[in-house]
Amino acid sequence: MLKVEGIDVYYGDLQVLWEVSFEVRENEIVVLVGANGAGKSTTLKTISGLLRPRKGAIEFDGLRLDQTPADRIIGCGVVHVPEARRLFVEMSVEENLIMGSLSSAAKARRQERLNWVYGLFPRLRERHSQPAGTLSGGEQQMCAIGRGLMALPKILMFDEPSLGLAPILVQNVFDIIKRINKEGVTILLVEQNVRQTLSFCDRAYVLENGRVVLQGAGRELMTNSYVKEAYLGL
Amino acid sequence: MKPARKMFVFLTAFALSVCATAVPALSQTIKVGVVLPLTGSEAAFGEIERNSFQMALDEINAKGGVKGRKIELIFEDDTGKPDVGRSAVEKLISQDKVSVLTGGYSSAVSIGVTALAQQKNIPFLVTTGSADEITEKGYSYVFRINPPASEYPEAVTSFLQEVVKPKTAVILYENTSFGQSSSKSFEGNLKNLGVQLLLKEAYNANAVDFKPILTRVKSMNPDLIYMVSYVMDAALLMRQSKELDINPQLFVGGGAGFTLPEFRENAQAAADNVFSATLWSESVPYPGAMDYYKKYNARFKSNTEYHGTEAYACLYVIADALQRARTFSPSDIRDALASTDTKTAFGPVKFVSYGKKTQQNRLPTFMVQWQRGKLETVWPRNVATKGYIFPTTPWRERK
Amino acid sequence: MDVFWQTLVAGILKGGLYALIGIGMTLIMGVMGIINLAQGQLMMVSMYITYVLFSALRIDPYLSLAIAMPALFLLGVLIQKYFLNPLLKVDTILPHNQVLMTVGIGMVLTEVIRFIFKSDYRSVSTTYSNKTFFLGHISFSVALTVAFGIAVMFTLGMFLFLMKTDLGRSIRATAQDKEAATLMGVNTGRITVITFGLGSALAACAGTLLAPVFYIFPDIGGPFTSKAFVITILGGLGSTVGAIFGGLTLGIAESVGSTYLGMDYENIIGMIIFVGVLVFLPSGFKRLTKV
Amino acid sequence: MKKNLYPLIFLLALIVLPLLLRQEYYQHLIILFMMWVIIGSAWNLLAGYTGRVSFGHAAFFGSGAYAAGLLTYHYAISPWWGMVTGGLLATAVAFPFGWITFRLRGAYFALATLALNEVLKDAAKIAEPLTNGMVGILIMPTFSSKLPYYYIILFMMVLTILCMRLTVHSKLGYYFISIREDQEAAESMGINTTRYKMISLCIGTFWTGLAGAFYMNYMGFIDPSVVFSLQDLSIAAVLVGIVGGVGTIYGPAVGAFIMIAVQEFFRSGFFGLFKYFADKTGSSAFTTVSEFVKTAHTLGFGLLVIFVILLLPNGIVGDWPKIKRKVFRIKPEN
């Protein structure tokens, strides 16, 4: 479904990704793991068009995403829930959700989806008129996920959804991601919470210094000593 | 051709052409330098003055010029800035080698230029710059045709003394050199007349809204409101006075904007019955005044006003001086100017010294009044074209 | 007491127009993060458009809103697209290149207008330019009151547009987080262009409304630019409601100041309030009003 | 040595020029040019090197001019003494102002200077007993010849440029540029950013004030709208810096030259070139073109500014390598 083939990405003159390739198949949960600065977020940003690869290709259902303008990509069903949520803090919760449904297809089903998201996150319904900046961390994450869901995603990409959340909330977020996946949405997840994500994903790729160094099924990698070492230095 | 060489050829050609222009042409014309604001925010008046100079020039040259030689005017743009004005005059003196200078619209530019003219011993006849200092420095090469700002209110003073006899007054003036000097001298006049000054207030030219200050004026209920303003501010002041229903015995404009046709156009009915001090209007009893006004209208298809007349008269004064000068050297022209005694469309011209002033033309001022959309000269009595309407009818009683 | 009320009314009526100019500037500031130092000059251009329409075709200024505003919208779009957006990619020592560009644009607009119309004062004298009505002892200029009404209308319209439409929300979203907005499918490049257009159109609206009560000359832009940025700072950068507050505050402050201190203090008061707010209330009145 | 070669040649040329070029018109233009080099360099120290753009440099220019003018006007003290006073007064104005406003970020500092400019202008208008208001201050010029002024301003200009060079190549310069590049990094490197911003402001305003005092002496007349002019001084100072190249020693000199040249070039109709053609050919087309050109001097400079910002964002000196590449190399030989 989503195919990333040998992309090189630069920030100005700085190369941050080297020949990164991976694949996400329909209805999978795929995780990119790696330390800070390994290039996980960069990869997601490149898929969603914020950055352009100098080499390589990104294909989604036969469409070349790396040649599609950034603002059209969400309309193709490729939806990115960014790191640190990036909500529009001065807009209300509901407006944030509406911002997810700007494409004409999503707009047509706006009310219906809104109700669906509120069903998924009752807290958001309670706070629908509150500025998003006043929400707690967990609520903000729900709002960000809800905003992504409003866009009728075929594939939903999460960048560190557990960041800064208390453990109980982290579990909560992962449960939601699993549930969304069950509803037929493909998931691409970037996480540093290795143990938990590896336990429920289908496949995972390990990034190190902008390169894919390891890949395999989630359970498999969990027992891989390399991962353990990379994360705990043991 | 290589680009560098192309550049070189171009530059050489250019340099040659510049040199060529710098060499004075071997013509028999008498060069008169004119420095005026032809661009920038004062360009509107620079334009009128330039047209008037041009008109006078064509008339003089058509009659054979001066002693068989034609006058040539060299206009330079001062853009309304003193340092640029200075550049312009430096060029006129050192490059064009003019024998006499005239022009000078804003006081700031004129002052800079007078010092320069004095240093270089080139006679300079100031056309419009109205700051009192211009003729108070004892410069022997500087002459001025228009009265200084402080003398504009003279006719108003005699009118107040003989006719109105007000008890209280308010002065509003634009915060410019002209506004400041002329309101100050009027304040002195009021003191001599024993009139109580309730308020004297400056405003920045081009203010949007006069209502706050006019509201205060209204609450003081003065007999006289004296305003020194340029044309658009003048119109706004009168319009807003009408809006606020302020009814003093009379509104008087201290010259400048209140006599121009644009004032009437913009103030509309609010212009009626407003008095103004003036140096000149086409109806003043000087030979040639009306004539000039009509000729200008016919030639340029637009209205002229006293600035234009000043310029027009200036060139006639210079021509007269040249006619009498022993030679066309600057010092001889200076001497001839100093003994000027002639009549122009702007009035009689004679450079005299009085008070601190030297070589200053002394002119009576007049009072005019807008009556049914027409500007009539109403004071002094001996030159009046119509009787004055006084006291002013309150706004609500007008039809 | 009449003096005070009249002063207040004058301030509020003027403040309505100021608010209109301020909103235009505030939109641009919010979305692009730059101060548009050509705002007053754009307004000046619209005044000339109104003037030409009125003097050549006898079109009423209020009708010419329908021409001046789209025209300025277009002008704003062109400026943003061809003169400001290209600068985004350029790396320079001073980060203010876009601001400096607006200074250059303001200069060129003024000079082009001067080139065409000379420096003469122009005016649009309509039948209602001079009309007034009274409420008690307080006089209201008809033209200014109508202008105030229209200004309020456009302000409300703008507010609703920003709050209730997708395009409006996209503009606000772009102002808050450009990258996140892109992720939501907002073409932020297009939004900046539209925003500059809207900002210019609002300036045009203010200019056209001011034309019948004031007069027109090429240098009129400068003072209004400085008023616009004072308003924007007062209102807390990028806040529409704040700009309305800012406009009214400046209008009233100027009026009260010129009545009770003297008219030549009018500008100084604005500037001192400006510096005061800048230093002591860095986010403007937004912090006080929480909007 | 090579680095100093061109400036030295240029300096020598400026020293002998008035002896060869006797026309005072050109001397006047060069005097204005040198005055602008001082203003531009002073502005550049603050903006180009320290990264604090001033949109209100006229505030300091005007303070300097008034310091010199008022001393003469009220106390009949030679305006040449006023020169130093002018610099000091400008600094005295700048000091508390900087103290209050340096906490403002980027463009807001610029706007605050613009506000200072307007406040001082209006204050000078209102404080009539002190400043004579809009009537202005008129003093008798000291010299009748241009030469003394020429060499005084030349000397001042050389001092300014030397001062800039010494500053830039010392601890101060390193600190200024560090602050410009990254204030937080600068703090962490032990730089008291507030103090060094103040120092930069004080040096910059001192020279600006000095230039203002010179203006008073040279022109003999000032009024608030002339020396506190937003358009003709404050904005012009910014544009001189931008066109020439901010953050370079000689950028402001190039910018000043271009500004004066463009203004005079257009104003005089390309130094009378069009008139010459018109006289030669007798064609009225040239006269018409000449009229257009003459009215377009500000427009010309405005367009130049837009052109420079778009194509040479670092100014002519800053982008000189780029210009050389574009103009001299890429152009095909023919």
Next chain:
Amino acid sequence: MSFFRTENLVKYFGGLAAVNNVSFEVREGEIFGLIGPNGSGKTTTFNLISGFHRLNSGRVVFKGQEIHRLPTYQICRLGIGRTFQVVKPLGRMSVLDNVIAAAFARVNTLREARDLALETIDFCGIVPVQNLLAKSLPIAWRKRLEITRAMATRPALLLLDETSAGLNPTELLQAIDLIKKIRDNGTTIIIIEHIMHVIMSISDRIHAINFGQTIGEGTPQEVAQNKAVIEAYLGTDYA
């Protein structure tokens, strides 16, 4: 007298406690690691120590002197240097000039500053790039420039914020060598690091925080066994 210690640091942003009651002590001459997941408050702690943020409560004591009320530049001059997580090169200056500017914290003339800078550049091994513009450097060199610049202020205590993020394995080894070299040269170091095997291998002691609160402290081995630390990093059901 302890060399350096923090006592009950508390810092709120909005209503949120970014750092909540963090206390630790650093001994002279050691490498002290500060670890915690993303967003746990490590960088904020650095900002509190170096004076970029003001404490809500608590104390920072360096060589017996309270420094938490001092401005950043004075803290630097007292001998605490730092690097930034997001590097802050002075882009339009050459590498040498970057370091000279920092060296002026200790000397006053350009000649002395230049000498000091060259010496530091040599020590930190960035001689090959010293004449390049800082903004043109690749990330590894930028990180190294940051360390060099901080070292040029001759700190007694150096705060390193993620100096090895984004480096490839070779560069990583070089970075570790440099850090050890600095320590051996007599500078005490507090280091924030995400790459665990780096921090585990070079630190003498480690302090772990999460949600702004201390969750453990000890030698690398002790910390690696600490249940709270493992949970914070790998998730609840790992231990």
